[in-house]
Amino acid sequence: MARFKEKNKALLLRKKGESINDIAKKIKVSKSVVSLWCRDIKLTSKQIERLHKKMMVGSYRGRMKFLERIRKARKEETIKLRKEGLKEVGKLSKRDLFIGGVAMYWSEGTRSLNAEQTSFSNSDPRMILYILKWFKEICEVSADRFIVQIRINKTHRKRIKEIEKYWSKLTRIPISQFTKTILINSVVKKIYPNSNKYYGIVRISVRKGVKIRRKIIGWIDGLMKIV
Numbered sequence: 483m484a485r486f487k488e489k490n491k492a493l494l495l496r497k498k499g500e501s502i503n504d505i506a507k508k509i510k511v512s513k514s515v516v517s518l519w520c521r522d523i524k525l526t527s528k529q530i531e532r533l534h535k536k537m538m539v540g541s542y543r544g545r546m547k548f549l550e551r552i553r554k555a556r557k558e559e560t561i562k563l564r565k566e567g568l569k570e571v572g573k574l575s576k577r578d579l580f581i582g583g584v585a586m587y588w589s590e591g592t593r594s595l596n597a598e599q600t601s602f603s604n605s606d607p608r609m610i611l612y613i614l615k616w617f618k619e620i621c622e623v624s625a626d627r628f629i630v631q632i633r634i635n636k637t638h639r640k641r642i643k644e645i646e647k648y649w650s651k652l653t654r655i656p657i658s659q660f661t662k663t664i665l666i667n668s669v670v671k672k673i674y675p676n677s678n679k680y681y682g683i684v685r686i687s688v689r690k691g692v693k694i695r696r697k698i699i700g701w702i703d704g705l706m707k708i709v
Contacts, residue, residue, distance in 0.1 A: 488509045488511055489519050491508075491509055492505050492509055492511070492516050492519050492520060493519060493520060493523065495508065495509075496516075496519075496520040496523045496525075497523055499525060499526070499528075499529030499532060499533065501533050501536065501537075502516050502517050502520065505520070576619070576620075579615065579616060579619065579620060580616075580620050580701075581705075582612070582616070583612070583613060583616030583617075583620055584698065584701040584702060584704075584705055585705065586602070586609065586612065586613055586616070587602060587613070587616075587698055587702070588702045588705065590602055590603055590604050590609070591603075591698070592695070593699065593702070598692045598695060599687060599691070599695070600687065600688040600691030600692070600694050600695040600698070601685050601686060601687035601688070601691075602685070602686050603683055603684065603685040603686075604683065604684065605681070605682065605683045605684070607652055607681075610649075610652070610653065610684055610686065611652070611653070613686060614628070614653060614686065617686070617688060621688075621694050621697075621698075623688050623691070623694065625654075625655065626659075627688055627689040627690065627691075628653075628655050628659055628686060628687070628688065628689075629659055629660075629661060629686075629687040629688070629689060630649060630650075630653065630655055630659055630660045630661070630684060630685070630686060630687075631660070631661045631662075631663070631664065631684070631685045631687070632645060632646060632649060632660070632663045632664070632681075632682050632683070632684055632685075633663070633664045633666055633682050633683045633684075633685070634663060634664075634665060634666065634680070634681075634682035634683075635665070635666050635668060635680075635682070636665040636666060636667050636668075638677075638680060638682070639665060641678075642663050645663070645681050645682055646660055646663060648681050649681065649684055653686075663682075
């Protein structure tokens with residue numbers, strides 16, 4: 483008798499346009515049984531359309547949940563691997579600072595055979611601070627020998643003072659040691675939402691740095707031996 487009641491309820495719900503899956507959940511019967519019971523019920527076009535829309539929404543929700551699980555897993559993995567990376571590096575020795583600085587200068591420093599200037603350019607504040615520490619502790623350059631030059635897009639002309647102040651505060655190098663800021667005359671193809679966080683490219687040069695530069699080239703040659 484209980485089965486008969488369940489079947490009648492299933493038929494009534496199906497005639498109202500309920501999905502097989504929802505009916506099975508409501509009366510607590512397997513979907514295969516509900517499908518068998520309701521196989522002869524013909525749904526109207528409106529009922530079919532409503533079920534299709536519901537199915538599409540359910541499918542979308544399913545995809546969103548799946549993507550959210552992937553995003554969460556990726557975030558957790560990123561945090562985990564970053565922690566592992568920090569642990570593997572550990573506390574840096576003076577030797578580590580030396581090698582790191584040589585590699586950075588090799589990548590971003592002035593190395594032209596036709597120039598004797600000792601300078602390093604980058605837009606990342608952390609790299610600028612690292613190279614300053616390297617110049618001071620490894621190359622034994624005093625703070626008064628640094629010359630700073632900023633390069634910014636011409637669209638930020640009105641922010642020159644703000645940008646100079648930012649780099650002066652970060653590097654602890656007085657504005658008096660800054661040369662005139664260079665405006666880059668290039669077309670900006672992308673519009674960034676946080677354009678007020680743009681501080682350009684900074685070049686740190688060393689006064690009377692010819693001998694230092696020649697030594698740095700030797701250090702770079704030493705690193706090249708590994709390849």
